[in-house]
Amino acid sequence: MYILTVEDSFASAHQLRGYSGKCENLHGHNWRVVVSVRGEKLNDTGLLVDFGDLKKILRAILADLDHRNLNEHPDFLTENPSSENIAAHIARRYADKLAPIPGPIFLESITVWESDTSRCTYIPAR
Numbered sequence: 001m002y003i004l005t006v007e008d009s010f011a012s013a014h015q016l017r018g019y020s021g022k023c024e025n026l027h028g029h030n031w032r033v034v035v036s037v038r039g040e041k042l043n044d045t046g047l048l049v050d051f052g053d054l055k056k057i058l059r060a061i062l063a064d065l066d067h068r069n070l071n072e073h074p075d076f077l078t079e080n081p082s083s084e085n086i087a088a089h090i091a092r093r094y095a096d097k098l099a100p101i102p103g104p105i106f107l108e109s110i111t112v113w114e115s116d117t118s119r120c121t122y123i124p125a126r
């Protein structure tokens, strides 16, 4: 089993609905996102998948979240843009983009850091 990991980041604002505390107010984060994929079968070049392809997928997903108020994003109009829900959102989109890549290659985990000391890891059901 091989596990490949890439990371990227984005900046956005959010506020938590139904939350009592300072996170109910609009504020921003520089989110760091770490993605790991797994697979067993290497291609003829000796790669599970090109790191560049993994980064390209992540960049495209994060571009949709970058420099905006996440509460106004269509996927977070009712669901809170918490670190947990953001990780699951990225995981769903990432898994869809991995599916056509020969392998098979599976999404292992998505970790979303909302600060240097707070992060959420989402592991899709196997």
Ligand SMILES: [Zn+2]
Binding pocket: 014, 023, 027, 028, 029, 114
């Ligand atoms: Zn926050």
